[in-house]
Amino acid sequence: MGISTFFRAPIADNIFDVDIGLIGIPFDGAVSNRPGTRHGPRAIREQSSMLRAINSATKNQPFKNLYIADLGDIFIESTFDLVSAHNEIEKYFDSILIKNIIPIAIGGDHSISLPILRAMRKTIDKPLALIHIDAHCDTGYGDTYSYAKFTHGSPFYHATEEGLINPHKTIQIGIRGTLNDINQWNYSYDSGMRVVTIDEFYELGWKEISNICSDLIDKDYPTYLSFDIDSIDPSEAPGTGTPEAGGITVKEAIWFLRSLNRHNFIGADLVEVAPQWDPSYLTAFNAASILFEILCLVSKGKKI
Amino acid sequence: MGISTFFRAPIADNIFDVDIGLIGIPFDGAVSNRPGTRHGPRAIREQSSMLRAINSATKNQPFKNLYIADLGDIFIESTFDLVSAHNEIEKYFDSILIKNIIPIAIGGDHSISLPILRAMRKTIDKPLALIHIDAHCDTGYGDTYSYAKFTHGSPFYHATEEGLINPHKTIQIGIRGTLNDINQWNYSYDSGMRVVTIDEFYELGWKEISNICSDLIDKDYPTYLSFDIDSIDPSEAPGTGTPEAGGITVKEAIWFLRSLNRHNFIGADLVEVAPQWDPSYLTAFNAASILFEILCLVSKGKKI
Amino acid sequence: MGISTFFRAPIADNIFDVDIGLIGIPFDGAVSNRPGTRHGPRAIREQSSMLRAINSATKNQPFKNLYIADLGDIFIESTFDLVSAHNEIEKYFDSILIKNIIPIAIGGDHSISLPILRAMRKTIDKPLALIHIDAHCDTGYGDTYSYAKFTHGSPFYHATEEGLINPHKTIQIGIRGTLNDINQWNYSYDSGMRVVTIDEFYELGWKEISNICSDLIDKDYPTYLSFDIDSIDPSEAPGTGTPEAGGITVKEAIWFLRSLNRHNFIGADLVEVAPQWDPSYLTAFNAASILFEILCLVSKGKKI
């Protein structure tokens, strides 16, 4: 009840005081299959209002020491032009980052990670590390895919090529499904990313994958977290544009995220929730629960 | 897109400047059958964001000359105690009315009209006129109904008894359905209200009913408008707690509302939208469209 | 709330006292398109529990003077054999009719009218009159349709051929839609039935159609009422197996049924509600509302 904001957080009125900003990006102009993630932020806001102040497992209380605000949705004017839309998103993040707000973006389709990373990269002196949980590597060569360069299947190809992320400090977890091309995700392997398929995830177990993250990325290294809801099994997250059978359970995702608390996250996103395919609101609810863990993770150790 | 507010209106930041306040009342503690109208305000907010600035039929632009704000939802502490909950609602409206804000309330169940009328009555020197569109007269003797005095079936019985409304200037439109007791709505007739059953509505037609309203209520007389979504046919508004077959169409409701522009509305409510029974969002969408007409009606001729 | 029975009527414990029996027939073994009407009785029971004792328009109180019971569902053993299933239904109705119970059957598919009429015919000395409201004439020659003789498209062909109904005292109302064969419903015309297409229904209006019924059937003549929910517009009754665009509204159906109170109904059925295609329960709710009018109609003037 009440106006829907993320976790019933206040809507930022004085944006300079905000420590962590929750930002909706209602953009799905880069999807090839089922559209609808433009309605993702609202659906997650709605469901997140059932969540409360304290993480009963970790005792983390993100809202206690930090000013966490819902910054609303980015208003994108050029909804029909990918490149312009991405520019608008980048500029918005420039304006946020200059105020030292740690951004957590809620998509929208996965293409939004690219302009966010472009903005973030300007604030630090080296390519970011990336922990990327997804059913897909999203390192396709955008320019050969439906004649569009920057789709939701290619953000991390561009992010690497543009020097935004360090592929040797990038890990992609939960990869699976059917492909158009046997070489579709080769760029991930060739560029040096650590690809953890769903089979490897279950062979090694989430604790071991967490250790691999620690080995790969120093605890102080500025790291970005990108969580695509389609990493989760469709039975627990049917409301997404490109589902792939046989994914991670929400329980495992939560445990895994909690285990990442050694890292230094300077930003994060949660993408690809499509409410139209989610008649029981399960996807949005599980996404809100995961978002809460991401919020706990990002807020851990910040400020005082 | 964006944070859901009614018609994407601003959330009131300086409440003194507001001309018309849209107020959610997420309360359904007085329903006897299917609960869920506590989620009504949010569902209408969501759908209302598809509506825009100008009424193409009347050319009315409510947002142009008036400051119309979404005042959010009333936070009700005593959700388990009807009398206390009603007191909280009344106090909230006292605080709004003192600032000369014209209130439009979005329910919640129909019991909320009672505390609103209590607050409004204090601001004028005589009982209000009432135009009440509903499938039910809602003039049951509350105290014999499920042992609770102030349910959603009795607000206008109490409103009359407490001198809040003038029954001779009260018209109830759209009445129909099955009853528990053949004398169930006798109070309406006995107290002098004008009851327009659905059969009479279709016999006379909405234009004639509108004339009856004009005859009954002087154009300057302070008048309250109460619109229960269950007046509408269930085919066009399935998402409500107590549907009754064979109601008014949305088209007729809109035409009828537009014809009431001679009256002096000092407040209004739209109640009984229950989103759980509304899988296609049709009820909330139609409710938002009716709310827009109510807003046009209330804003007409106000301020300059 | 409570165990779902039709209108919360008692489940018959001493079947000899019952005046009117509401009987579920969960059989859909004769449908050619979308199955699921076997779940119709339950869905209508559930929704009918929102209806109450008194018809506010006609003041009819069917439950007051008569013992109206929910006789439960017929248990059909031969669900995979149409002819045997129909025999079971006929025998059940034989056992009901011998106790002078007036039956109102709730389907199930329309094929069930045939065994009911077979049973009813044995209790009177001449073919019944029939008022039949439907999108389809259901007078197909069963034996050429999907190699099955007694489908849901042919009951009234067989009923006529077997001398169960008098085609000259049969009226079919609401006929429309697309056809497999231009001669598909010729049997209706050739046998002397009065066919009222949807176009004629709207040209003449329901009052005139009611007059035609009076002219066609003497007020004392034993008459059967068969109401197929697909006569109603799909917008108001999507949950049915063979929808046809552009049908009667529920409001018109209710008004028309009320106008039939001059007739002598000795039995009735309401068929073809398929809950799987009815996510908002609208069809079952409207069907329950129509069933209440049928109940009022059948109970009118019975007993003292």
Add this chain to the structure above:
Amino acid sequence: MGISTFFRAPIADNIFDVDIGLIGIPFDGAVSNRPGTRHGPRAIREQSSMLRAINSATKNQPFKNLYIADLGDIFIESTFDLVSAHNEIEKYFDSILIKNIIPIAIGGDHSISLPILRAMRKTIDKPLALIHIDAHCDTGYGDTYSYAKFTHGSPFYHATEEGLINPHKTIQIGIRGTLNDINQWNYSYDSGMRVVTIDEFYELGWKEISNICSDLIDKDYPTYLSFDIDSIDPSEAPGTGTPEAGGITVKEAIWFLRSLNRHNFIGADLVEVAPQWDPSYLTAFNAASILFEILCLVSKGKKI
């Protein structure tokens, strides 16, 4: 059952023999609000398979004398680039029209009418007449709307400017709803189009509007029919991107379409069905029923 094609029509195997081609255009790249019409063709195919060979009201049998085929969906490569996508559609229609196939397009968003009209215009020596049924005029100045020139709100502005349609032989029926700008549809009026608002539609009645069409457009004049499903009331067609309360009923639409049989239709489209907002399939079913009437209309008098 069977592979879903429009009306179970054959999939064209020898495209030269086809008289009327049913063509899916799964494109929604030009919508500003709710996406999803790219799934419209499939949903209409699925529902259309419940329709049959003969129109029971008009006795029209479109499949009898003409070879009507489902030509499948246009495969659009440039889904992220409006201008290129429109070019692809135009080229496809060029290839169809050269074979003397009469096209009936099933959208997809309303922007697709523009490239279709571009292709059609090349085959005749003057601008087409247009009968356009819609809640919106769709004559917005595209270039100021979300920075995109050719959206689903502007096709008929461009069609007029490019000389594809004759505004003096254009009629727009069913216009209503809320607007962004009081001058939003001025182009329709200024260019000489006949705009029939929903209020005028109900004041005059569909028969009179049909007469206006006859007066406006000579019976031999090559005419295009564009039917936007949002012309229909949301209660009967909730599954669309930009619903507007209070529209035409399906019954009226069907009657009106049948009355247009004096005109010479050389092409038609049915657009804006969005299945994600259509949980009971009502919109797709009603759209399929309307499409059947359009098919009857277009096939009338063609060939022998």
Add this chain to the structure above:
Amino acid sequence: MGISTFFRAPIADNIFDVDIGLIGIPFDGAVSNRPGTRHGPRAIREQSSMLRAINSATKNQPFKNLYIADLGDIFIESTFDLVSAHNEIEKYFDSILIKNIIPIAIGGDHSISLPILRAMRKTIDKPLALIHIDAHCDTGYGDTYSYAKFTHGSPFYHATEEGLINPHKTIQIGIRGTLNDINQWNYSYDSGMRVVTIDEFYELGWKEISNICSDLIDKDYPTYLSFDIDSIDPSEAPGTGTPEAGGITVKEAIWFLRSLNRHNFIGADLVEVAPQWDPSYLTAFNAASILFEILCLVSKGKKI
């Protein structure tokens, strides 16, 4: 098919012979978030009719040796007054227990456990043992929560304080989620209850938790079982008022329940199924399956 009763059990006609009574309690007057569990009993009845006589895993045939009846729903008059409603429930259970019927209650919200335990406590000479499976401890101090003392978040606080249950023989399993207050469930720990969080559940495994139950509660000790459906993961039980991500699977719940067959259960409840949030009926179906296991458990070893 047939009238919906739990597992198609007979409706009790001679209540003295009944061994185990299945009792619906359609009460949700104590929920703070999403209402609707008042419709839980009906939804579970409907789904339970797909279950059959024999547990294929344990070979238990509860209906064979015992007379198990559906006692219908408790009719609660004071639906708007928690304390009175609880008194009515308690009195009903008094009347059942005096006839030596073992009750299995189907909620409704979790507040109903309190009046049931009050009634049960009168029949034995010491506080009951409790095995409680839930996402929440439900030991909140009711009087500070929304100004209501006896909500669905506090039954076991009151049950302990009133001496109805022995906290040292109480185990709470599956606890997790977000909290309003870091001390929210402290009463559980402080009073000596054994709290098994979801993390501990997965660390130790259900077999070990079952052993802990055995250690804590003697096999002859009179024990009550309370199963809140929100203990189950929302992916398998979305239809509940207060979901918490990351719960027990149905499979584990079933295995765990079967392992409790050493205990002496004298009563049980299954609560918090809210059908409105359950579009695929999955929650009600899984609840019915769990209820069947509870029935097997309670019936085990009873009578002869």
Add this chain to the structure above:
Amino acid sequence: MGISTFFRAPIADNIFDVDIGLIGIPFDGAVSNRPGTRHGPRAIREQSSMLRAINSATKNQPFKNLYIADLGDIFIESTFDLVSAHNEIEKYFDSILIKNIIPIAIGGDHSISLPILRAMRKTIDKPLALIHIDAHCDTGYGDTYSYAKFTHGSPFYHATEEGLINPHKTIQIGIRGTLNDINQWNYSYDSGMRVVTIDEFYELGWKEISNICSDLIDKDYPTYLSFDIDSIDPSEAPGTGTPEAGGITVKEAIWFLRSLNRHNFIGADLVEVAPQWDPSYLTAFNAASILFEILCLVSKGKKI
């Protein structure tokens, strides 16, 4: 997008070249509980169009070396007569098998396995081996069940009795649930089939069950695979007629199927998907994903 075929495979135009035929069997005339699997093939076609060319885990590319076609749905004339319907199915498969097409059938109810096995048995000189994944053994004595001999609960009883399958080379995996009769599946045990209950499945693990398959069936032995979607947990496959709580996960099913790549499959079916109970399309999507694995399995090592 495009006309829905299985995996967007071509519709067979020259049936002699086809290596593997995907065949829809829209028949549910043999179900005792919830009907609707006749719509299964269409729903799976629709969802399968989201799957692509390559199995990312096994690198299998079934469409690369083999001509895999969608052969459409079998048109069954005798939909109301089980025996005739089965004869029609058998004849269809005779016509396919004579062309050396490997059939993969998509149901429809499980009774269809019987006529398929009858046709397949004629092409080889000995009873087939069978790997059967299901919640039910489906070896009921058909003739005592609802008076029909060949229902969806008995195909493998008949298949054994008719010498179509070798019970000593038959394994049934995932068996669980409630039963009508404690001896219901005794025929499986008595005839020598290997029955793996769900408890045994989880005790031993899928790898060990796979080994048991290898031990039981020689790698060259002609083997049939029958996959009933109700083997999967209802949380991951709610859309089926006879769900049973606590089943196999999709992930385990996929892993298990991949491990069967040593066997010589000469045909397969996937049955019992009922889209009406599947509002989020999860069942059809998971079924399509499993079908893809079956296709990989069957195509493995075929042709060159």
